[in-house]
Structure formats: C-alpha cells, structure tokens
Amino acid sequence: MSAKNLFLNSGFVRAPLQNGVGRYVCQLQRIVLKFCKSHGGSRGMRDFIEQDLVDFAKHHPGVVVYLKPRRHRSPVIVGEYLNGDRVWMNVHNKTHEEITKWIEVLRTQQGDIASVRLRKYQYTDHPSIQGPWTPFTFKDPELNTAELPSSKFGANNRLPMSATEQLRLMFEKQKISTKTEDLKIAE
Amino acid sequence: MAMIRASLQKLSRVFHGGQAGILSRLATNLAPVENKSVSEISKDVIAECNQLIEKNASRNFAIVHLLGKQWRVTDGDLLVVEGIWPPNIGDQIKLDKVLLAGTKDFSLIGRPLVQPGLVNVTATIISKGLSHTRTHFKKKRRKQYMRINFARAQQTMLRINAVEITNKINAKASNEC
Numbered sequence: 001m002s003a004k005n006l007f008l009n010s011g012f013v014r015a016p017l018q019n020g021v022g023r024y025v026c027q028l029q030r031i032v033l034k035f036c037k038s039h040g041g042s043r044g045m046r047d048f049i050e051q052d053l054v055d056f057a058k059h060h061p062g063v064v065v066y067l068k069p070r071r072h073r074s075p076v077i078v079g080e081y082l083n084g085d086r087v088w089m090n091v092h093n094k095t096h097e098e099i100t101k102w103i104e105v106l107r108t109q110q111g112d113i114a115s116v117r118l119r120k121y122q123y124t125d126h127p128s129i130q131g132p133w134t135p136f137t138f139k140d141p142e143l144n145t146a147e148l149p150s151s152k153f154g155a156n157n158r159l160p161m162s163a164t165e166q167l168r169l170m171f172e173k174q175k176i177s178t179k180t181e182d183l184k185i186a187e
Numbered sequence: 188m189a190m191i192r193a194s195l196q197k198l199s200r201v202f203h204g205g206q207a208g209i210l211s212r213l214a215t216n217l218a219p220v221e222n223k224s225v226s227e228i229s230k231d232v233i234a235e236c237n238q239l240i241e242k243n244a245s246r247n248f249a250i251v252h253l254l255g256k257q258w259r260v261t262d263g264d265l266l267v268v269e270g271i272w273p274p275n276i277g278d279q280i281k282l283d284k285v286l287l288a289g290t291k292d293f294s295l296i297g298r299p300l301v302q303p304g305l306v307n308v309t310a311t312i313i314s315k316g317l318s319h320t321r322t323h324f325k326k327k328r329r330k331q332y333m334r335i336n337f338a339r340a341q342q343t344m345l346r347i348n349a350v351e352i353t354n355k356i357n358a359k360a361s362n363e364c
Contacts (some may be wrong), residue, residue, distance in 0.1 A: 001269075008319060013266075013267050013344070014265070015265055015313050015314070015344065015346065018344065019313050020311040020313045020346030020348070021263060021346060021348070024276070024277045024299050024311055024313065026210025026276065026277070027314065105316055105317060108275065108276045108314065108315040108316060109314050109315065109317070110313060110314030110316070113314065113316045113317075113318070113342065114316065114317055114318065114319050114320070114339070115319065116319065118267060118318070118342075121266065121267040121268075121269075122258060122264065122265065122266050122267070123265040124259075124260075124261060124263075124264045124265075125263055125264075126246060126248075126261050126263075129245070129246050129247075129248045129261060129289065129290070129291055130289065130291055130292075130294070131291075134346045135306075138242065179352065
C-alpha cells in the first residue's frame with residue numbers, strides 16, 4: 001500500500017493569513033458538541049459538559065461553543081476553522097479525559113491538518129540568501145583571468161599516489177640519508 | 188602573403204605564448220596582492236562585517252538545531268516539527284542553538300554554536316495537531332506473520348519571526364570585564 005493508492009491528498013506547509021507574523025490568531029472559531037441526554041455512549045461527553053465546558057468557554061473567548069442535544073444519537077464534536085475547514089469527530093463511548101484531550105487537539109490545530117500528507121516540512125519565501133551554489137563559488141578569483149588550459153588549474157590533484165611516485169619518493173629519501181651518512185663519516 | 192602570415196603568427200606567439208606571453212603577464216598582474224599580516228586581515232574583515240551588521244543591509248539566515256534536526260531559517264519561514272514537544276499555540280520562543288548565521292555577504296560559523304547572545308532567532312507556535320494516519324504494514328511471506336499498525340505523530344508548526352544579529356562580532360559580553 002503506497003501513498004499513491006490512498007485517498008489522501010498531499011500538500012505543502014501553509015499557514016492562513018500570514019498567521020504568526022506580528023500577531024497570532026487562534027484558528028478554531030466554532031465548536032459544536034452534539035450528544036444525547038440519556039444514552040450511555042454520551043456519558044463522557046455529558047461529564048465534560050457538566051464539569052469543564054464553562055471553564056473552556058471562559059479560557060477561550062475566541063471560540064464559539066454550541067451544544068446540540070439530540071435523542072439516541074452518538075456524540076460528535078465538530079470544529080470549524082478560520083480557513084473554512086470543518087473537522088467532524090465521533091466520540092462515542094469516549095471518556096471525559098479522552099474528550100478533553102481531543103477538544104484540546106481540535107483547538108490547537110490550524111485546520112484539518114490530518115487530511116493532507118505533508119511533502120515538505122518547511123516553507124520559505126527565500127530559498128537562497130547568498131545565492132545558489134555554482135561550481136565557481138569559493139574558487140580562486142585568479143581563475144577568472146587565467147588562460148585555459150593551464151597546468152596550474154587543470155592539474156589533476158585528486159588521484160591517489162601511484163606506485164611509481166611512491167618508489168621515487170623512497171629513492172629520494174634513501175639518497176638524502178646516504179648523503180648525511182657520508183657527511184658523518186667525513187666528519 | 189606567406190611572409191605576412193608568418194609575422195602574424197610570431198605576433199600572436201608573443202601575445203599568447205604560454206608563460207612568457209605579454210597577455211599572460213598582464214593577467215597575473217590582475218591578481219590582488221596582499222602584503223598584510225594574518226592578524227591585520229582578520230581585524231579588517233571583522234570590522235567590515237560589523238559595519239555590515241550595523242547597516243543591516245540584507246536578509247539574515249541562520250542554521251538552527253531544533254529537536255535533533257538542523258533547519259535553515261530566515262524571517263517568515265514555516266517549520267513543522269514532529270514529536271511530543273511542550274510549547275503550545277501562541278507561545279513565543281527563542282531558538283538558542285544557532286549553528287551558523289549569515290547575511291548575503293558573510294557567514295558566522297559556530298564551533299559548534301555561535302557565541303550566545305550574538306544571534307537572536309525568535310519564533311511563534313502557530314499550530315499543534317496530529318498528522319495524518321500513517322500505516323505501518325509488515326508482512327513476511329509464507330511465515331504466517333502480518334502486522335498492521337497505525338500511528339499519528341504530533342505536529343507543531345512554527346513561524347520564524349526574526350533572525351537578528353544583535354551584537355557585534357568579537358564584542359565582549361555584558362557580564363565580561
């Protein structure tokens with residue numbers, strides 16, 4: 001199963017309305033809690049409404065909270081965002097704590113971010129500041145006026161030392177050592 | 188005709204003839220000659236960089252270490268960081284682990300970090316939610332082995348507010364005498 005075969009859109013990192021530049025705006029605008037007053041599946045939801053809902057509304061004045069009781073239907077949370085996204089979540093048989101956590105997730109995210117697979121984890125308007133690298137960046141400026149082909153710039157200095165060169169080096173070293181020995185003897 | 192051609196060739200040899208040509212000598216003269224000592228050069232370079240910082244002529248960037256990853260950031264960038272991380276939405280944070288900072292004309296390379304207080308990278312947490320559901324599917328053929336797991340990672344989105352070089356290079360810290 002590859003990502004190609006999933007019904008999952010891919011996208012890039014975006015934030016609506018330059019959010020966070022200068023000021024930050026909470027993106028969750030409206031949250032609707034649908035529940036049943038009598039069924040057991042809504043038990044956790046009813047607990048949340050009784051204990052935490054007033055505090056939630058007090059702490060987050062930017063979020064509009066609606067309650068929608070309906071008979072014999074499972075509980076549902078729907079969040080609506082500034083960019084038009086709508087997130088629907090079934091919370092049947094979820095406990096009070098679980099519902100608290102899910103509502104926090106809905107509040108802090110900036111839209112329906114779970115519906116896209118991110119292709120990149122960074123977005124920038126300025127991909128390069130010092131200019132993109134070319135083969136000539138950080139090269140000796142003398143190269144600009146050199147006449148090519150030149151032995152200085154064209155030399156292949158990336159090859160490992162060959163056996164011949166090694167032998168020659170050894171020979172030279174030997175010559176030097178024999179010379180010094182001769183000198184010592186002469187002294 | 189032949190004579191003219193020969194003389195032309197001679198002339199061209201004078202101009203282009205490898206090491207001894209007139210043009211090549213001119214070319215080598217074009218290369219800048221620095222007779223200053225190393226300490227003088229470094230002083231000059233630092234002074235010029237400090238001037239550039241004062242002028243604030245170009246956009247800055249920094250390479251920041253964040254949750255085990257290195258990010259190249261500049262003003263207005265968006266980052267998405269994965270994994271459980273305490274900061275919540277609306278928080279302003281300062282990214283302290285700056286590995287490298289630079290402008291258009293110079294770079295300050297940390298060893299491994301740029302000196303503390305020199306570069307100021309601030310960010311705002313924009314969004315904190317869960318990623319899409321990732322499927323971890325494992326199967327071994329002919330071994331009656333198959334596992335399927337689903338995972339959602341926490342994703343925190345950051346907006347980089349500013350990358351500023353606040354201090355002079357090699358300036359003494361305020362608590363240093």
